[in-house]
Amino acid sequence: MSGFIAGGQVTSxxxxxxxxxxxxxxxxxDLxxxxETLRIDSSVTAARLETAVVAAIISINRDLAKWRVARQAEGFNALADVPDDxxxxNVERVHLYVRAVECAAGAEVCERYRGYDTAASGGKNADESAPTIDDYRRDQRWAVRDFLxxxxTTVELL
Structure with missing residues (x-):
């Protein structure tokens, strides 16, 4: 008898x-x-989730590197120490940082699992998840922009 439950919930x-x-x-x-926030079930293994989160952190940290360096030059050692302006x-900043990472990780998880089922239902599910990927990417950009x-909106005259 197998302990594997397809689509089961992850418990502590x-x-x-x-x-x-x-x-x-x-x-x-916090994985x-x-x-829980992204409603990712156990079909995404802990190792795969960790990989997606690490990639997300790398991306978001690069986006915010200049801002971080400037704050550290002002003497702040952690984001939570940066005073309100x-x-x-500072609570909003922490929330936006975590949100940006969550959205980037969520987009990567969705992208990786799009083609998991190559049957007709898998193709239909991939089409249904496409807006979710775009939504995650949009929310990631908005969190970073709100943070900064x-x-x-970027508008150019043609």
């Missing part, structure tokens, strides 16, 4: 809580909370 007993840490300035990412509170205080 089956996968211990894990945090992914990157640069000490940034908050750690259990991310899995007219633009954001940039406009969400």
């Amino acid at each position: 007993e089956s996968v211990p809580g894990t945090h992914i840490n990157s640069h000490p300035f940034w908050p750690s990412i 259990d909370k991310l899995r 007219d633009h954001l509170t 205080g940039s406009s969400r």
